[in-house]
């Protein structure tokens with residue numbers, strides 16, 4: 001292990017690590033900007049420059065490896081000055097109207113400026129105010145705030161293998177965006193939002209529904225109900241200052257009540273319903289020689305991707321709506337009828353870890369009356385955190401509350417929808433037990449858990465082997481889809497989530513989400529599952545009751561009308 | 572020449588991107604590339620279209636607007652810019668009656684700016700297609716333009 005010196009402190013660091021990593025090991029935080037833990041090292045911005053004694057030029061800590069005897073000065077006046085000058089130059093070309101920005105108090109540029117002690121800028125302001133791109137239903141691009149760090153480009157390229165974002169132009173006319181300076185809605189963007197979670201400033205963010213929701217809550221003629229997705233309960237706490245991976249299910253319910261929602265429901269209920277419908281679909285396809293592999297369809301980023309890039313595989317997609325949309329459809333039919341409320345007066349809000357869910361909600365087929373959307377507004381984890389801050393709730397100290405009755409019963413199988421592999425495991429628990437007609441010996445399907453980009457497993461069901469696979473990120477999904485297209489796919493059932501780690505790593509999750517944080521959240525999600533009384537979707541009595549009192553048979557006529565959907569070839 | 576014919580001459584490797592685009596652009600009387608052509612090149616090389624656009628927008632020798640027969644590029648780096656002989660940009664814009672980035676009605680000249688032409692000792696300088704003109708005065712510019720106009724009529 002090489003010995004090095006950091007700011008006169010002698011330390012040891014692993015061979016081959018960068019200055020940045022070695023410094024971090026020893027609790028020195030070197031400022032960075034273009035660097036992002038999960039993405040390629042670009043070493044473009046030069047914010048991380050430090051002095052390496054004996055070397056004439058300053059070196060970039062994010063990309064320079066250490067060597068035996070290296071002496072690093074992080075804070076020599078020369079290094080500090082260089083860093084300051086870079087940040088000042090960036091600020092001169094940035095719409096730094098901080099108080100009117102979503103990232104105010106949560107912005108990497110603002111933090112850097114503060115930490116480097118920048119109190120005035122030696123450079124003249126040169127940025128030009130450009131109009132925002134508001135074309136997408138999910139995201140807004142603010143060109144005047146973009147500091148051209150390239151992180152979003154990398155996320156779109158390396159995580160998703162989509163590459164709709166790129167640099168264009170040169171020198172001071174460099175821009176970041178789609179080809180030909182087009183808007184996001186005019187190119188093939190999946191609205192996954194991965195670009196927004198890595199942006200250091202307020203240059204890509206969700207299209208906010210916060211105002212809309214406040215208005216609905218204030219409108220006394222509206223009956224405003226809200227549903228909470230499985231991944232929210234393990235990520236919202238962290239956005240509100242709690243520990244990473246904190247499980248805050250009951251606090252979310254309490255906070256939503258304080259915000260003024262009339263009823264607070266759990267999307268996990270319709271996640272259980274999804275498993276019943278999708279499980280039936282799988283069994284049916286296997287028995288009757290239907291199209292396989294069956295591929296999950298709860299992720300709207302993936303659905304949009306498939307419609308554009310694999311239109312020939314749309315029959316493989318499960319016809320089940322996502323839990324969000326099953327909830328919306330039931331809220332405006334079953335629930336309206338049960339509570340004797342005119343469906344027109346019901347306003348459905350969902351809390352999602354996802355930006356693509358905003359797009360899913362406005363898909364024309366997601367409307368039971370053919371006019372109004374079943375889900376009226378979608379808030380990301382980040383937007384909900386903002387609303388909670390707006391009313392000044394002391395979130396950490398809230399007394400836990402339960403979801404509203406009678407549909408508060410949910411299973412552990414539904415809870416794990418938020419993690420990659422979760423939908424697969426939930427489906428296997430039900431399909432195996434239902435087909436074999438005897439209780440499962442083991443509930444946990446460990447082989448489909450984990451973080452590998454593509455995982456495969458073989459499951460014995462009634463003497464037959466079922467081959468299944470799980471993929472997260474669209475780059476990985478593409479590989480499995482290509483195999484199906486080439487007739488080489490050995491699987492019967494595939495789960496796809498567009499975001500890394502599954503919904504826990506969704507594009508609407510807290511800014512700065514990394515693999516490490518996704519893992520913490522996944523860990524908490526399995527914890528939620530373990531603590532549930534019911535762990536299999538088909539054991540959920542509230543779901544069975546819904547079938548017997550309203551829907552009829554799983555996959556039956558009404559179930560089909562309300563809970564299933566169609567896809568459109570888009571290329 | 573058709574784009575397909577140009578593509579056929581190159582292996583499907585990303586390293587040939589610039590060469591393909593240059594070869595093809597040169598073969599067109601309008602000396603410019605269109606969105607559809609970029610898309611075709613992207614498909615051929617299996618690279619994202621955003622990447623092809625990124626390259627085209629980076630180099631000043633590519634254009635996505637139709638251009639005239641003669642492309643006049645002036646430099647706006649410091650030596651040319653502060654040269655006390657003349658203001659090249661304004662003089663050219665007046666003489667040609669177009670703005671930078673535009674093409675004359677007779678499709679003869681396109682006016683563009685470029686990064687340094689490497690002629691700082693002869694500032695101000697311009698390039699017309701592959702030829703450099705240095706130490707320009709208003710008179711000299713008028714003569715040069717007349718030459719090209721005459722050439723065209725001949």
Ligand code: SF4
Nearest residue numbers: 156189190192193195
């Ligand atoms: S939303 Fe996803 S697909 Fe669209 S630009 Fe961002 S990362 Fe790329």
Ligand code: SF4
Nearest residue numbers: 146147149150152199
């Ligand atoms: S939009 Fe954000 S992530 Fe993308 S280049 Fe600009 S500042 Fe960086």
Ligand code: FES
Nearest residue numbers: 034043046048062
């Ligand atoms: S963070 Fe090292 S160069 Fe940008």
